[in-house]
Amino acid sequence: MQGEGHRVHGMGLALEAPTWPAITDGEAAAVLAHFPLVAPITTLSWHSPRPFSAATLIDTADGALLLKRHHHQVRSVAGLAAEHGFIAHLATAGLSVPEVLRTAEGASAVGLGEGTYELHRRSPGADLYRDHPSWTPFQSYDHAHAAGYALARMHQAARGFNAPARTAQPLVASFTILPAHDPMAAMDAYIAARPALAAFLSARNWRSPLAALFADGASGLAPRLVRQPSLWTHNDWHPSNLLWAADGGVATVFDFGLADRTCAAHDLATAIERTAFAWLELGTKPDHAIADLRAARALIAGYASAGPLSPDLIETAIRLLPLVHIEFALSEIDYFAGIVGDEDATLLAWEGYLLGHADWFLSGAGRGFLADLREEAGR
Structure with missing residues (x-):
């Protein structure tokens, strides 16, 4: 073949x-x-x-x-x-x-x-989502719960892995901007290390929209992130990176290509952001129809079922949701601009992914989702 x-x-x-x-x-x-x-x-x-x-x-x-x-x-x-x-x-x-x-x-x-x-x-388990795009929601809330439990188990297993963060390279979900006291200065450093990304952004007024996002969503976030224990994490937790057992549990976790040193709250927020939203239908469906609160709730409940869960971790993950995708989106832009040379995909990663996802969280539907999720998680 x-x-x-x-x-x-x-x-x-x-x-x-x-x-x-x-x-x-x-x-x-x-x-x-x-x-x-x-x-x-x-x-x-x-x-x-x-x-x-x-x-x-x-x-x-x-x-x-x-x-x-x-x-x-x-x-x-x-x-x-x-x-x-x-x-x-x-x-x-x-x-x-x-x-x-x-x-x-x-x-x-x-x-x-x-x-x-x-x-x-070949690893054990059924590849139930192998033909589905990465931003595909779970087929059931039981799958979301099982994936949350497996994520917590992975975080427990990751403890003690003391390798440093990965060096700058395309398509890695690094963790340098949001934990910084000055995220815009950290942005400057991130961009300077990636010439193709710098060339793309140099033709755009990128500072204003990013500064607005940080001003709206990052207030008080950096001190919270500094308090979170540093941990190597998966950073691409979605159904098609999991193999499934006959009982609906997760049999194998795979595709660690985005793995890096972040923290558990970052990984949990990424898992919710990857799986509880119909992002591929953003702009074609009403804003209120994009999010699935039950899926996010099931994933968090599954995570909590693996052991005692700090309220601070959950609150930090919820606060991260509007911005957790930013560094990987920048990495995608660097990849499309510098390696693939695809102008359309580069622009879509900037406008549709980085800015579009963040803008949804700033909308009434997005703010309502975060409020509802915070209330659900506090019960």
Whole structure:
């Protein structure tokens, strides 16, 4: 299977031609040659529709493998090693995560040409959401509750992983702007480290809308975030990054590509922001129809069911919701402008994602949602 006619999720609801071509049989064989204990390839049985990399499910006589290719400017071998170290820590702590395979030299990633490759054994659980866009709500509130419980368990397992924050690279949900005493100065530093992002913003009046967002939503937030224990977190917690057990629980957590050192409140806010809103329908549905309060409530209830939950963590997560997406949105802009060269996607990431999501929270519907969620969480 060579991936002819392969399509991937775009920035909206439609499937699009991939930025990164599907992995071929010959390409997969060349990568697997670096893994001497892996059985020969039978077939490439599936190609992922996720847009920021290429991935394929490989059938072998010794079970299925997942091969993932990143462009070397998105992930280097060292960049993948950082997240693989986190995965290994979580596995040691008892969390079900992918088994990352290693080469004969002990490396967890391989660089070939312009690609950086990682190879996993297929993990337990059903991939119920694999053909759904990332911003797809849960199929049920039971799934939301189970995902909240699994998120809390992952945070418990993450304790003691003391690696520093990742270096600046595209498509990582870093945590430098919102905890800063002066978020605009932190923005300046973030932008200066990313020339493509700086070039894009230099043609726009970006300071005024960002300063307004911080003035409205970040008041008193930085001291709260400083009080939160620093923790490596997933930062992309949505249904299609989870494999599901027959009883509706989470069987495996995967795709740690956005993982970095943030805090539990940041990760919980990200999980709510990723799953409780019909963002792909923003502008086509009334504002009040975008949010699903029950989904957010179920996710928080699931999180709380894993152990004692600090009211301060919940309040901090709720306060973070209007702004928690900002650093990843900036990272997407850097990716689309600097690596892909897609002007339309870059503009959509700026206007539709970064500003559009924040503006929804500033609307009457958004403020009402936050008030209702705060009231629900306090019961």
